[in-house]
Amino acid sequence: MQTTAKSYIKYDKRNFSDKLLLSIYKNMLKPRLIEEKMLILLRQGKISKWFSGIGQEAISVGVTMALEDDEYILPMHRNLGVFTTRNIPLSRLFSQWQGKANGFTNGRDRSFHFGTQEYKIVGMISHLGPQLGVADGIALAGLLKNEAKVTAVFTGEGGTSEGDFHEALNVAAVWELPVLFCIENNGYGLSTPTNEQYRCKDLADKGKGYGIDAFVIDGNNILEVYYKTKKLVESIRKRPRPILIEFKTFRRRGHEEASGTKYVPDALMKEWEQKDPIDNYRNFLIQEGVLTEQLNEQISNEIKQEIDEHLKLADNEPKIIPVLSKELNDVYKPFEFKETTSSSKTSELRLIDAISDGLRLSMKRHKDLVIMGQDIAEYGGVFKITEGFVEQFGKNRVRNTPICESAIIETAMGLSIKGIKSVVEMQFADFVSSGFNPLVNYLAKSYYRWGQNADVVVRMPCGAGVSAGPFHSQTNEAWFTKTPGLKVVYPAFPLDAKGLLATAIEDPNPVLFFEHKALYRSVRQEVPMDYYTIPFGKASVIKDGKDISIITYGAGVHWALETLEKHTEISAQLLDLRTLQPLDIEAIFNSVKQTGKVIILQEDSLFGGIASDISALINENCFEYLDAPVVRVGSLETPIPFNSDLEQQYLAKSRFEEALITLNQY
Structure with a gap:
């Protein structure tokens, strides 16, 4: 100079x-x-x-x-x-x-x-x-x-x-x-x-x-x-x-x-x-x-x-010596789950009501919790889950957003940096593709990179079976289960949905919370009316049996129940995973060891889905317990069609019964 x-x-x-x-x-x-x-x-x-x-x-x-x-x-x-x-x-x-x-x-x-x-x-x-x-x-x-x-x-x-x-x-x-x-x-x-x-x-x-x-x-x-x-x-x-x-x-x-x-x-x-x-x-x-x-x-x-x-x-500082446990433990911010049990009376709720109730109680419990999404304020959301929330919690905390999924997910990250929890509603899970980059590259990696957690829940109305066509019907959990740093929750019942949503909001890490649209108003259950939590990574045994393990989640649980009602001769243990990340690997292995046969059912198209990873885990760790090859059942390798007959042909449900019978006879 x-x-x-x-x-x-x-x-x-x-x-x-x-x-x-x-x-x-x-x-x-x-x-x-x-x-x-x-x-x-x-x-x-x-x-x-x-x-x-x-x-x-x-x-x-x-x-x-x-x-x-x-x-x-x-x-x-x-x-x-x-x-x-x-x-x-x-x-x-x-x-x-x-x-x-x-x-x-x-x-x-x-x-x-x-x-x-x-x-x-x-x-x-x-x-x-x-x-x-x-x-x-x-x-x-x-x-x-x-x-x-x-x-x-x-x-x-x-x-x-x-x-x-x-x-x-x-x-x-x-x-x-x-x-x-x-x-x-x-x-x-x-x-x-x-x-x-x-x-x-x-x-x-x-x-x-x-x-x-x-x-x-x-x-x-x-x-x-x-x-x-x-x-x-x-x-x-x-x-x-x-x-x-x-x-x-x-x-x-x-x-x-x-x-x-x-x-x-x-x-x-x-x-x-x-x-x-x-x-x-x-x-x-x-x-x-x-x-x-x-x-x-x-x-x-x-x-x-x-x-x-x-x-x-x-220069004099020593080089980093890799410690495997440290790298694995730093992907997520530590979360010490504290179970909150219910002591109240129960009421029969639909899945959609249980989610709304769980969200409402969380808004009361976490005084600065913010929810954001398209049309969620006065309109109550396209599924009416947040109807009445503006009157109860005000527009500062219940925020209509422009149609800009990427910026809203980023905004949620900014709130977390300042210590504020948030829930973002994707109008449909399909639309998360417009916010994919900040989810998988920013929120998922932030804690591992520099210790800043993303205290964000993204609600994902998903799933086919309602003739909504290729842009409103995907169940795209596999996009996220392979991304370290994200947690993925997928309940099948109202009671689980309410408790798992409460846990998701308490958890300081980014959580994708999948809600199947076809189950919103078709599934009912007695649900406690007060606040309670359910731990992540704990599968639920819906039905016990000794001959076959059925491993599934979401709508697949109900498809399996319908099929088993038709075939009382099949003694099957039905395992509802409830959360896909973390995954209850212990429950999966225990079930396989108990029955010796396993069928994995997912609604998503088969290739690259979570069923493939579960199958690999079983083959690598439980091979000596198997009496038959692991069977995977998924939907067709096509986009999801609009016509109801085409949609039924697409869905894994139409092929599950035959696959189950064949495996039982193996």
């Missing part, structure tokens, strides 16, 4: 004190010097990857200094200045980048893919978009807690093309959430220039389409970034609402170092080098008499000394 007399950026120091002006300079210089050191270590093979923010320091530092220390920031790859301005010990950052235990992820993730509650920073994931909706959730939690706080979230100009960006802005606008959306427009998404990313003149124009105040700021002018951002966040605290800022800047190094910058025209690179935020600001301070060459050298040396000292600490 050569000092020149000329400054290519026009600064207005307003009434800022010399102390503040110097503090800003130190905060910008620190990440620059760290980056220069990291680039050396990258070439030496001491770190594996680096995403450079050289030339963009003014944005990270200015925004962070404009916020209060207890306000959350959700940064991205090129926001090292956020972490250093929040005064995270450098040794911890260096350990994080080296994959050591003193970092924030126990070696499980890299670079800035982490969060820290201590410093109110929530890092990104590689899919970029989900953090925008998470910011919505953190901001919503602040409103619910009556806090006058702002949440700041970063994205790049490339990220504004993702659906999450549009969903998050829309939710924030509709709910008037105090979110500061910060776009770092640095010219390129990897190698793709902005003219191939969008057609509007400024990305700030996108905010106007959602009714959001939007501004364009010179992202290399630190005093403008700091001053204007500070004024905007002060305004948001007084009148909660989202604001969008587009910071114009430039990425002077590759997307990551291996990418290089050959695709950038030389003249464009030289133009932005002249606008370097640190060189220009330093020259300005010298011109103003705030900084001298001697003081600048002293500041630089102090930072370099701090870097070297903390690098030694990280």
Whole structure:
């Protein structure tokens, strides 16, 4: 960095004190010097990857200094200045980048893919978009807690093309959430220039389409970034609402170092080098008499000394020694189940009534529990499960959502970061595909990655048999049973549904709660009227027998009962799994050992379903007890048809009876 007399950026120091002006300079210089050191270590093979923010320091530092220390920031790859301005010990950052235990992820993730509650920073994931909706959730939690706080979230100009960006802005606008959306427009998404990313003149124009105040700021002018951002966040605290800022800047190094910058025209690179935020600001301070060459050298040396000292600490830290039990135990936040038993009278309830009652009692028990979903407020949901909830609990806690499954699941994650439980209703389980990414990549992995649990239940009205066609009939539990970090619950009876839903809401981990639509109003049972819980991972023996084990769940339980009523000569033990993750493997093995024959029934199409895994487990662990091959019965390998006759042909129910008889005669 050569000092020149000329400054290519026009600064207005307003009434800022010399102390503040110097503090800003130190905060910008620190990440620059760290980056220069990291680039050396990258070439030496001491770190594996680096995403450079050289030339963009003014944005990270200015925004962070404009916020209060207890306000959350959700940064991205090129926001090292956020972490250093929040005064995270450098040794911890260096350990994080080296994959050591003193970092924030126990070696499980890299670079800035982490969060820290201590410093109110929530890092990104590689899919970029989900953090925008998470910011919505953190901001919503602040409103619910009556806090006058702002949440700041970063994205790049490339990220504004993702659906999450549009969903998050829309939710924030509709709910008037105090979110500061910060776009770092640095010219390129990897190698793709902005003219191939969008057609509007400024990305700030996108905010106007959602009714959001939007501004364009010179992202290399630190005093403008700091001053204007500070004024905007002060305004948001007084009148909660989202604001969008587009910071114009430039990425002077590759997307990551291996990418290089050959695709950038030389003249464009030289133009932005002249606008370097640190060189220009330093020259300005010298011109103003705030900084001298001697003081600048002293500041630089102090930072370099701090870097070297903390690098030694990280270098001397031992490498992580893999411990299998630790890795397996850290997938879920520990949950100590405490059984709550019922002492009240019972009443005959349909499955749908039991779920509604369980949800209502949980809303009473957990005073800040929030439920979100399409049409769930005044309308009561398409199945009327939340009918009357608005009158009882208010619209703050019973929230209609726009049609944006991804952003609402992300919002639920943000609520969890602030300690608030939530239940999200998918109008139909099929629609969860629109929110698949945050579920399997954010909520499922968050606790394992940096210890932040996702205290979220996603209700999943599912299943065929009601002639709803290919987009409203799937039972898609297999999408999630193979995703570590998620729990999957699938009750078949009203009593189980109510107790398991209560447990799901108590559990601090993300739970997919499947509710079969065809059972909503067709299955009745005596159910206790007060609050009670049922443990996960405990299957239920519905019917005992000695010849065959029938292992199933959901509607399959009722199909099996109907078939057994027709064939009283078959002595079968019927095992209702109730939860698929965790799975009651012990009950499965005990049943197989008791009967020697097993048939596994699922409604989902056969290939790749949970029946395949259960079959493999039985073959691997109980082979010597088997008197016949394990039989799997599932639905056809087709989408689910609308016509009722075609649907009946599709469903596994139509083939189960024959398979059961054949196995019994084996």
